[in-house]
Amino acid sequence: MTIELDGDSLAIDDVVAVARREEPVSIAPGAREAVREARKRVEDVVSAGDPVYGVTTGFGELVDERIPPERLEELQSNLLRSHAVGTGRELAREEVRAMLLTRLNALLAGYSGVRTDVVDALAALLNEGVHPVVPSRGSLGASGDLAPLAHLALVLVGDGEADVDVDSAGVEDGSPDGTRRLPGTEALAAAGLEPLTLRAKEGLALINGTQLTLGLAALFVHDAERLCRAADAAGALTTEVTMGTTASCAPAIHDARPHPGSGDSARMVRRLTAGSEVVESHRNCDRVQDAYSIRCLPQVHGAVRDAISHLRDAVEVELDSATDNPLVFSREAVDDRASGTDRGAVVSAGNFHGAPLALPLDYAVGAITELASISERRVDRLLNPALQEPHLPPFLARDPGVESGLMIAQYTAASLVNECRSVGRASTDNIPVSGNQEDHVSMSATAALGARRTLDRARRVVAIELLCGAEATEYLDPKLSLGTGTESLRQLVRELVPPLSGDRRLDGDVEAVATLIEDGLLEDVVRETAGDSE
Template identity: 40%
Template sequence: MELLLTGEHLTIDQVRQFIADKGSVIVADEAVERVKVSRKIVERIINERETIYGITTGFGLFSDVLIEETQYNQLQVNLIRSHACGVGKPFSQDVALVMMILRLNTMLKGHSGVTAELVEQLVFFINQRIIPVIPGQGSLGASGDLAPLSHLALALIGEGRVYYQGEETDSAAVLVQLERPALKLQAKEGLALINGTQAMTAQGVISYIEAESIGYQAEWIAALTHQALNGITDAYHENVHIVRNSQEQTAVAARMLDWLEGSKLTTRQGEVRVQDAYSLRCIPQIHGASFQVFRHVKEVLEKEMNAANDNPLIFDQNDETLVISGGNFHGQPVAFALDYLKLGISELASVSERRIERLVNPQLNGGLPAFLSPEPGLQSGMMIMQYAAASLVSENKTLAHPASVDSIPSSANQEDHVSMGTIASRHGYMMLENTRNVLAIECIIALQAAELKGADRLSLKTKKKFDEYRAFIPSVTEDRQFHKDIAEAAAYLRQDAYKA
């Protein structure tokens, strides 16, 4: 696909499709014109030697230090080099790619004062899939994601590390190979590249895409478990959910009934028991609440994806130009949303682990073998998979602590309150991976339990899923190394988020 960037209308669904299709970006003509207008204002500031933050002055506490005219461009290069101090495991290539798209999109709003050459360099890197290696740790989430975005900028000027055609290498070598000159930063451009929330927002976008997908995946996995435990369908009746006034809860209940339609393993209230445990009966309420979280997070992220969030901002309106130092780089709105996302993700894992326990516990699983063991005693069966799920759920509880409640002053107290939103984004994705592994475990165990109850009695839709996953997760006839099954199931679940 060709993704048209205007600075105004980028959506998460477009980003997901772009990744799935291995697409390319193009820039709207009117956006290019806005970039050129804002650049002319920067050039006027330079010519008239106005005192404007980050253009003719230093940064942070050095904002009152005037820079010599001959050093304006060097100031920007120095900024990038000194701020590129990220550490730790790099962001994924998908996140780094989205980071470039988002940084480009905000520049196209025409408030950043960058050159057309910088816009063209970003387009080239995106479309050639020259992906900067961007360490994941080191951002406070205010004054922009300074360290991560500096590593992005280093790649553009030929001084960073990149992934290209499956290998990690120097960006300078790739640019030589492609006969592409390194970008020469002009006044304001280094600051325009790093003052923004694109690291936390890009990771948030990827987390949202995969979280929404795993929310839907959790429903058919839960439907398998529901049938293996001869669950009651009455609790999903639409009357129950309509009176709760929750669109998401009602939708989950409807989808659960759809997954279970035609099953010979489900029951009605009073046939086997009057009520199911909450982990079955309250799936619409619990999963629906997670979808409420996802809806809110999507709204916040899409606003930020199309926001001007660098500093200073340039305005050309009513025959008047304004250059204003503000704080749109502060990540607080995104930080709150990403901490909220962590709650929605964690509960999908928490309730899944409770369903796992019901499947393997002989006191709760309705006559299935203890731990679904093919030879109870001699073979442990699924016993320790529940341990693994419990461990992941417990780890999620520690990661769920809101990063946004913390703040440490920086730049000699000039920047005295920060969002820590990038920490929230990283922890959220860690929780997502944990949750996906928990659901992979439930999937594997539910497949076995459903087989023991009679796979031919499953609903038509869940039988199709049963056959799909049985193609690479064989029936358990003896103990084996289940970590391989878990990894394969989790990877397969992740693929669903990016299906074209």
């Protein structure tokens, strides 16, 4: 399926489709015309000789340096080279594709003033499997994700490096993953492309934006929503095997405090445990209340869902926004203080600032950490002899004492939660740069990278809960059935992870269940059996 881009309708699911499934992209005719119109306005402003930031002047603290017309192209190519100062791990293929896609879509909004040659070249990189090598660290989230985007854009001018798909480009001697790393010019040639010579403003337009932050955030939202549903499923199974009650998920309770997320999580637990003879078997027992980690599951999981929903709203706005600086408008769209001609104006402002994403990203990191934290507490209730139900052996070991069972799985969960808690304050930091011209930055890229890392840790905590919950089912009365959804969940885990017959390595078991969550296979089973609670 080809994803048509128009600068105005890109969605999170589209980012996932292009970044992970590598669907091709095309450019809508209307968007192409908007790009041409904006470019004409830039050319008119350049012809008029007005001082316009980054077009006829230097950058940052060098804003007062006027650039002669014969050096404007040199200015733009120098910008890419000087700003390519990234470091750290290289971005993964899907992360690079998300950056390419979101930068392309931002340029198609028609406020950046690039030529159609530039947007066509970005689309070609995506469609031909040419992926620039981009270090992950170096962005302050204002003036956009400068260093990573500079590495991304260098390939367009025949500089930098890119990983090229061997099959599509006919390149020999590829690596085991089917790619070969080539210098920029060779990478373009392998895909039948020519290097660009950048014109006035085009280098600046390629790097002034939030696209590292945005691409990572879009993927994070998709994965975080998937993890929330997996955590509901894990919690539902834990509720059953610890002889908890689902009464706390009754609709009346959540109608009395109608936060959307808590209602969704409660509904998910009810559907997963529908028909459970285990739950029914102790409905009239002497226990008055379950522990918070079970009784408050809908409220905690629901608050996490609502935090991710807040981030989703911000990402959806940003996906179809112009995050360039300066922006190009018609004269009638702006006041008389803007630089330009009667035909158009180029206005310097701050749409590149990452604060609208940095703040909700840090909020989401805190929320996902809370999801991991409550999951770890349920793991402890499954394993801890001081808290377990009488039917469960200490640490779910077959021969407690001689064997440790799943004891150390809780240690690992605790370690992962600790890592999660060390992340999530990037947006409250500020380090001025560029001679204090850029005196307040967002650190949004740090927030996005931290969010992805936190999600990875939290996913494994939930996987450990699922692993322990599945093992605990081995000690239930075999005459009592689980809920329709939780039984399907148990079977799915058991397809990959057999019951303990004695102590064994568990690292592969944890990774197998984490992969079920990451790939959405667990979610598919849950939806088929319990319905979609969204």
